[in-house]
Amino acid sequence: MSASDSWLIVVAGYALLLAWPVSTVVLVWFALRYSGTHRAKTVNRSVAGGDGRPQHFWIIVPALNEEAVVANTVGAALKLRGPAGTLSRVLVVDDGSDDRTPEVLAAIDHPRLHVMRRDLPEARQGKGEALNAAFRHISRLTAEAGVAADRVVVGIIDGDGQGSENILVEVSRLMRDERVGAAQVQVRIRNRNKLLGAVQDLEFGAIVDACQNLRDALDTVGLGGNGQFSRLSTLQTLGSAPWSSCLVEDLELGLRMHLGGVAIRYTSRASVTQQAVVDVRRLTRQRTRWAQGNMxxxxYLGRLAASPRVARIALAEMLHYLLSPWANAIVTVVLIGTGIAGLGGLLVGHPISFLPTWVALAESGGVWLAVTTFPGVLWALVHKRKHGDERTARMLTAALAYPAFLILGLAATYRALGRQASGRQGWAKTERLAEEPLAVTA
Known part of the structure; x- marks a missing residue:
């Protein structure tokens, strides 16, 4: 290998390595400049005037063996109130639970609670099918009541989810604009007293929040599995089964809406909390499912590229989101391979030209360590400024653990590649942690 080739490899390597912290600085600037906060001023993009405010809310809670958390989730959902004059109801879809979930639900006596029990063989065909069954039920009730479908909003709160008190008011504010067909609220982690929980709250409360605010500015907001709200009329344009069997049915739903020209908004003013996965094995399994779903x-890449409804800059952002699992897998192989080659060359006495000495190898390792640690520290400071509900020491500890968290994510990406290549699609649901019971009020 010539000297010029070696320098090209070095320059390319550092470009790949520095792309992440540089992009992080840009995103942090955007997060601090344009995103909304709960504690201080809110500067989310203004909402256009209009008369599209919803009059009815349905909160769907998909439940499969959720005995540990479903009472709290339903209790919190029943407490949610929209603006004056709106009606909110909760529909729990018991998707063939074989634990005490049916008994827990039967013990909740509330006029605005509806429970739909799905038994085999219809049940347990995935979260998407459970949501589709609830959607068809709500569509039928809406038609029978003579209510306009564009005045009805369907929200999804997972079995472990709890929405902030203002969530329906904020969604109603966003949907005052008739062009808005769906909205996504911020996601936070409740059980962040453990390190894995704190790292996941750093991810959702700072990084994902900043990304979604950027997507809001670009009109490319993605829907999440928890805290998504859609007009019933928008869902009806997608047929009798808006949610698919994709492993990330929420992401696919958002892409189909964008292709249909539907405006999706994001807000940091309201939030839904969920449980962190605090077991490394289960967390890897969860992230593998997410990565496979992205794959x-x-x-949809071809259809997005050909669609006149998707702006070029928005398309670039969507491409980045959909292709990042593949790119991360490739870049990781290149970086690890380079490090192994450099170490091996020094051990056998034939060093490669761009890592000729142990000092050069150590310096490269130091640069790698600094580059991978820097973004997490920045996000910890953003989290502190935006939320202020965690000690600085805890979030800085989470920041230092963030590179290991990313390595776990890369391992999940490789597992997802293997599963996708072998055609494996089945998944066990994420286990829940028991919580102190909340009171349910009428």
Whole structure:
């Protein structure tokens, strides 16, 4: 290998390595400049005037063996109130639970609670099918009541989710604009007293929040599995089964809406909390499912590129989101391979040209360590400024653990590649942690 080739490899390597902290600085600037906060001023993009405010809210809670958390989730959902004159109801879809979930639900006596029990063989065909069954039920009730579908909003709160008190008011504010067909609220982690929980709250409360605010500015907001709200009329344009069997049915739903020209908004003013996965094995399994779902949605790339409804800059952002699992997998192989080659060359006495000495190898390792640690520290400071509900020491500890968290995510990406290549699609649901009971009020 010539000297010029060696320098090209060095320059390319450092470009790949520095792309992450540089992009992080840009995103942090955007997060601090344009995103909304709960504690201070809110500067989310203004909402256009209009008369699209919803009059009815349905909160769907998909439940499969949720005995540990479903009472609290339902209790919190029943406490949610929209603006004056709106009606909110909760529909729990018991998707064939074989634990005490049916008994827990039967013990909750509330006029605005509806429970739909799905038994085999219809049940347990995935979260998407459970949501579709609830959607068809709500559509039928809406038609029978003579209510306009564009005045009805369907929200999804997972079995472990709890929405902030203002969540329906904020969604109503966003949907005052008739062009808005769906909205996504911020996601936070409740059980962040453990390190893994704190790292996941750093991810959702700072990084994902900043990304979603950027997407809001670009009109490319993605829907999440928890805290998504859609007009019933928008869902009806997608047929009798808006949610698919994709492993990330929420992401696919958002892509289909964008292709249909539907405006999706994001807000940091309201939030939904969920449980962190605090077991490394289960967390890896969860992230593998997410990565595989992203890979499945890559089939939409051609349609997104050809769609006149998707702006070029928005398309670039969507491409980045859908292709990042593949890119991360490739870049990781290149960086690890380079490090192994450099170490091996020094051990056998034939060093490679761009890592000729142990000092050079150590310096490269130091640069790698600094580059991978820097973004997490920045996000910890953003989290502190935006939320202020965690000690600085805890979030800085989470920041130092963030690179290991990313390595776990990369391992999940490789597992997802293997599963996708072998055609494996089945998944066990994420286990829940028991919580102190909340009171349910009428």
């Amino acid at each position: 499945q949605c890559a089939r």
